[in-house]
Amino acid sequence: MKKEFWNDSVVVITGASSGIGNALLEELAIYPCQLVLLARRAGDIAEPKSKHKDCILHRVTCDLSDPSSVRDAIDWIVQRVDRVDVLFNNAGITAHGRFDSLSMEVYQKTFATNFFGPVQFIRGLLPLVSKAKGNIVTTSTVSALYGVPGRAAYSASKSALHAALESLRIESIELGIGVSLVCVPYTDTALRTSGLDAEGKVLSEAPAKGKRKSAKEVAHVLMAVAKDKEARLVTFNLSGKFLEWMRFFSPKFLEKILYKKLYDDFKTH
Template identity: 30%
Template sequence: MTLTGKSVVITGAATGIGRGITECVLKSGANVTIVGRREEPLRDLADRYGPAVTVVATDICAPGAAEQIVAAATESFGRLDAVVNNAGLARFGRLESIDPALFDAMFAVNVRAPAELIRCALPQLRANRGSVVNISSVGGALSMPGRAFYGATKAALNSLTRSLARELAPDVRVNAIMPGPVETPMWNETGLDEAGTRRLRADLLSSTPMGRFGDESEIGRWVCVLLDPEVSAWMTGALIPVDGGRTA
């Protein structure tokens, strides 16, 4: 696989799955505009990879953020070929106890912001017969007691992916990866207490046939597959589980 000469935007690029994706895409030869709220870890990537990286430190839900991201990518690299919507928000809790405002917050990050970034990038993506990869979750396909709000937003992202795949074809391909449990810092930010997080992790591990959590690079390699037009030119509207067998 090679992405040499491609210009790719990756949101939520600083840590976890986003960092794994960024590393894989850069090693495949692309130029990358990395987006995140915290500038320091983004600068660390830029220092390591030099002029192949442009940093945009912003909240993807902020007014004008999508336009800012697209402008930075095109100004830095002269074009935009692909968007990877990886930034996400996960907060868990049962219906009677979770703050309903968290649903609005998760919908904004997990659905509305990706749609807005695709919309703003669309002229470039059409001109370059580009590609979108949305990072969803197996939570968008499985029943998730105690995580219903999060799962609902990922189901919405799956629906957005499939609908836009038809709407934007044949000029732009739109696919999604649905990761299972991946070992990332997200587990420190679920909204659960320490005991609740331990129970959740144990439940996820016991329901994963491969018997382990995934690694962020295992998601990154699949993103590279979907971005490479030599490999995946006839793939659009796919929701690909990379989940250790959880959805089997």
């Protein structure tokens, strides 16, 4: 009988206190594995509703926007686990505002959390991932596939991370690790109430209109991707696939669609 993939595995999850990260915790805690759970406030990481008796939870404080906090988290992890089978690079922040209205501080904060922090963290744990021939699975967005109006800082930070991790994937072929990017659609999370507005204040917006995925649904996709080292760029709804293809075949048409759909998000007032 084939061993269950998650049994005895060591899994690292960033952004584990809420949203998709917390959904991953809930879904993985039923297996006999070690879960290394990171959040800015590790004390907010709740006990899962169901937990295997041999599931070990490690709660680690880590603010991805703070290099010293990232270093401390890396040091803590390498002293306590001998490998990382799956690294769910999940934490992130959004920022809303026109290109010309976003303060430079917002650009810097967004890149600190979405690019520099994850790059530093992944680099620090790469020896443990390599030892396990594991998989790095990044929660990304379709906004990384094209510069989305009203989301300049967010799109740019996620797009930059894509490029860096694609480089890592090619460079790591001989190591046997997987590097996957998953562009999730609108999801029921607190992203729009914990991000930044153009001035750097806490964003407070209503959830996106239209059908949204649950955090649990997205967690299931991420878990499936973690089992497939051949997965590269994953989009799993029609809007994501549309943007992925149209950026190559008809960018002018795509820009017209984005202009019309998101006009209220970037129009001048």
